[in-house]
Amino acid sequence: DVKVTQSSRYLVKRTGEKVFLECVQDMDHENMFWYRQDPGLGLRLIYFSYDVKMKEKGDIPEGYSVSREKKERFSLILESASTNQTSMYLCASSPSREQETQYFGPGTRLLVL
């Protein structure tokens, strides 16, 4: 079975803090993705990566950055957290561009006070 893990299920941070959300997959997948999910808005893509050290902006990259130093790990960074970044964050991975089914982690519920 595909296993995607995220470092925290729940996280509470203060405005202005630097926040790291970690995602690890154990299936040697090439592609990794970060989404945020808000009520009524569905899932929106923040950043994605097709290979190590590669990253591409999704639909809502503002206020976020990412890092992919190893194939299995994709980190989402909030440089200076703000209250409008309170959300559910979901990481996903897929085997390749040709094998496109994305498998998701359990999600991190982030609250920024």
Added chain:
Amino acid sequence: AQKITQTQPGMFVQEKEAVTLDCTYDTSDPSYGLFWYKQPSSGEMIFLIYQGSYDQQNATEGRYSLNFQKARKSANLVISASQLGDSAMYFCAMRDSSYKLIFGSGTRLLVRP
């Protein structure tokens, strides 16, 4: 622009009955993929079923089937013999030309005993 539309914010179904969740999509790409995911209250997105645009037959996975009508641009999910554990949010998604997923706003399904 590519878009996924789920017009049913919420649905009820009686246990052991079948239910259809609607999904329509809009794309000008000849090649695309359609997905359905289930999200229980725990938050994890669970992959259910996939349909490729060139697939001749409708996809089936156990109690899940995808009613793919290409000319109508619809990809409805049919769940047969509903179970209490099927109560969840259901998201339709489409893979776009750059291999990203675009999600609909979701349908909340409640299975009544």
